[in-house]
Amino acid sequence: MSLRTSRTARAGQYAALLGYLVFLAFPFLWLISTAFKPARELGSLHPTWIPENPTLDNFRKAFDEQPLLQAAANSLIAALCAAFIAVLVATPTAYVMARRRSRLSTAATGWVVISQAFPLVLLIIPLFLILKNLHLINTLWGLIMVYTVWALPFALWMLVGYVRAVPAELEEAASVDGAGRLRTLVSVTAPLLAPGIVATALFAFITAWNELFFALVLLKTPEKQTLPVVLTHFIGAEGAADLGPLAAAAFLATLPSLVVFAIIQRRITGGMLAGAVKS
Amino acid sequence: MTQGGEFVTLASATVRSERHGPPGSPQDKRSRPVNRNAGTWFLVLPALIPILILSVGPLLYGIALAFTDAQSGRTRSTQWVGGLNFQDLLHDTLFWDSFRIGLVWAFGVTVPQFVLALGLALLLNQKLRMRWLARALAIIPWAMPEVVVGLMWRLVYNPDAGVLNETIRDLGLGDGRDWLTGLATALPAVIVVGIWAGMPQTTVALLAGLQNTPHELHEAAALDGAGAWRRFRTVTWPVLRPVALSITALNFIWNFNSFALVYVLTNGGPGGRTRLPMLFAYEEAFHYGQFGYAAAMGCVMVTVISVILAVYLAGRLRGGEDR
Numbered sequence: 326m327s328l329r330t331s332r333t334a335r336a337g338q339y340a341a342l343l344g345y346l347v348f349l350a351f352p353f354l355w356l357i358s359t360a361f362k363p364a365r366e367l368g369s370l371h372p373t374w375i376p377e378n379p380t381l382d383n384f385r386k387a388f389d390e391q392p393l394l395q396a397a398a399n400s401l402i403a404a405l406c407a408a409f410i411a412v413l414v415a416t417p418t419a420y421v422m423a424r425r426r427s428r429l430s431t432a433a434t435g436w437v438v439i440s441q442a443f444p445l446v447l448l449i450i451p452l453f454l455i456l457k458n459l460h461l462i463n464t465l466w467g468l469i470m471v472y473t474v475w476a477l478p479f480a481l482w483m484l485v486g487y488v489r490a491v492p493a494e495l496e497e498a499a500s501v502d503g504a505g506r507l508r509t510l511v512s513v514t515a516p517l518l519a520p521g522i523v524a525t526a527l528f529a530f531i532t533a534w535n536e537l538f539f540a541l542v543l544l545k546t547p548e549k550q551t552l553p554v555v556l557t558h559f560i561g562a563e564g565a566a567d568l569g570p571l572a573a574a575a576f577l578a579t580l581p582s583l584v585v586f587a588i589i590q591r592r593i594t595g596g597m598l599a600g601a602v603k604s
Numbered sequence: 605m606t607q608g609g610e611f612v613t614l615a616s617a618t619v620r621s622e623r624h625g626p627p628g629s630p631q632d633k634r635s636r637p638v639n640r641n642a643g644t645w646f647l648v649l650p651a652l653i654p655i656l657i658l659s660v661g662p663l664l665y666g667i668a669l670a671f672t673d674a675q676s677g678r679t680r681s682t683q684w685v686g687g688l689n690f691q692d693l694l695h696d697t698l699f700w701d702s703f704r705i706g707l708v709w710a711f712g713v714t715v716p717q718f719v720l721a722l723g724l725a726l727l728l729n730q731k732l733r734m735r736w737l738a739r740a741l742a743i744i745p746w747a748m749p750e751v752v753v754g755l756m757w758r759l760v761y762n763p764d765a766g767v768l769n770e771t772i773r774d775l776g777l778g779d780g781r782d783w784l785t786g787l788a789t790a791l792p793a794v795i796v797v798g799i800w801a802g803m804p805q806t807t808v809a810l811l812a813g814l815q816n817t818p819h820e821l822h823e824a825a826a827l828d829g830a831g832a833w834r835r836f837r838t839v840t841w842p843v844l845r846p847v848a849l850s851i852t853a854l855n856f857i858w859n860f861n862s863f864a865l866v867y868v869l870t871n872g873g874p875g876g877r878t879r880l881p882m883l884f885a886y887e888e889a890f891h892y893g894q895f896g897y898a899a900a901m902g903c904v905m906v907t908v909i910s911v912i913l914a915v916y917l918a919g920r921l922r923g924g925e926d927r
Binding site: 334338339341342343345346348349350351352353355356359367368369370371372374414415417418420421422429433436440441442443444445446447448449450451452453454455470471473474475477478481531534535537538542552553556557559560568571572575578579582583585586587 | 647648650651652654655658659660661662663665666667669674676720723724727730732733734735737738740741742743744745746747748749750751752753755756757758759760762764765766767770773800803832854857858861863864867868881882885886889890895898899901902903905906909910913
């Protein structure tokens with residue numbers, strides 16, 4: 326840093342940063358701590374940060390109380406299918422939209438923004454009626470359809486940004502060098518685009534994995550429900566909850582998204598910004 | 605295989621057309637043969653048709669439902685009732701209570717979140733030692749399912765076994781309270797969670813904006829004797845303004861329309877003090893089966909939010925021209 330910063334200013338900056346660290350970290354650390362506490366410690370009026378007798382009981386109880394594995398499997402299927410279909414369908418479209426600016430790409434970008442403004446009730450009531458007529462209520466297929474379409478605008482937006490980041494000159498150069506059309510696409514464009522496609526798919530995956538509202542409305546029976554819906558069952562009818570299993574289940578549900586997110590975080594922000602800045 | 609072939613043809617056709625002139629230039633348009641356009645549509649349709657059928661269509665359908673007496677599980681046919689739902693809404697004090705709560709929540713989350721995120725972004729833009737840790741931590745709220753964020757904060761707010769009350773007791777500030785069920789504390793408590801949950805997106809967007817600020821300008825301003833605040837106001841802020849404008853607008857909409865977080869935290873309680881419009885509409889539609897009425901609520905929400913945003917954006921944009 327070439328600007329000189331006074332020592333007091335530096336100290337202030339570190340104090341502020343520390344404040345942020347505490348604010349960002351403490352709920353998560355508390356979640357982990359609660360997940361490993363035996364029931365006796367959870368009942369105590371003076372909870373401690375570090376469990377005195379750490380235990381895995383809560384995890385066992387969580388699996389006993391709710392069909393967590395089934396729910397995780399449902400979530401996994403719904404999120405994987407939605408991400409895969411969305412990217413498969415969106416990639417060619419995004420390629421066309423990025424390589425030639427047209428009213429269509431402007432309209433699609435506009436739709437991404439506008440679709441964010443609509444409250445989901447306006448969408449879910451008609452979707453509920455449509456899926457009911459198709460006998461797709463309480464099926465994962467109905468949910469996958471909804472998730473795919475919900476992911477499409479954003480996938481398009483991110484992918485357009487990624488395609489624009491691949492210089493068209495590279496493709497031209499390859500074809501000037503005598504590479505065929507297929508070869509240009511496979512050996513020049515695809516490798517450069519692949520990380521972006523993966524990031525988009527993972528983003529769509531996480532969005533679906535985390536989604537509650539659609540799943541809550543569309544899935545009725547416990548064996549069909551996704552993880553977020555089943556997690557809400559840990560809050561008792563009167564809001565009273567068995568804290569230990571609740572914490573354990575919540576902790577487990579976060580791990581997959583945390584891992585995926587840690588891998589793609591940079592790409593996501595890059596892609597979103599590329600889509601935002603260049604459109 | 606056919607589809608793959610088409611894709612390749614189109615891709616290279618596009619590459620060739622780029623050579624004739626920059627995309628969008630008149631020259632480009634004239635040199636584009638009609639059959640290539642047909643290919644473009646072929647590629648665009650697989651994404652466009654589902655969006656139209658399952659997103660644009662239902663939205664229009666939803667707006668239409670607002671003018672009917674549609675109910676769930678009813679055998680007789682749905683009738684047009686014109687503006688009746690909207691008339692009823694006008695007199696529904698519970699809805700307007702919930703609307704007001706939605707606005708308080710949306711402002712209460714968006715504004716402090718922006719200020720905090722801006723502070724964090726400015727810090728992360730400095731060369732500080734714990735920067736990597738803050739960046740890593742900032743991912744956590746982003747990656748967490750909203751349901752988990754809600755459950756987690758229920759643990760934090762728990763009156764007996766929660767860390768918040770324990771900290772208050774440790775500091776000798778009293779016994780703490782039951783934050784999520786107290787009439788006065790419930791809304792502020794969920795607002796804090798909202799701020800926490802949305803920090804990363806806002807911070808990352810602002811950080812990206814900050815990294816577009818030319819460093820030389822900063823140095824020049826510093827050499828001219830400008831203090832930190834003046835440097836921020838004259839160098840950083842003008843560059844950051846468009847990002848700040850769009851991120852706050854988007855956050856406001858998202859927050860106003862949010863559901864999962866508060867559904868898990870309080871489910872609208874106590875006594876409706878945290879019943880956001882989306883929670884209200886959800887209950888109306890899927891507990892009481894009043895589809896038409898709930899759709900009308902959705903329409904009112906969109907309309908009012910659009911007006912607020914239009915005023916905000918118009919005002920802010922004009923403010924920019926004055927400079």
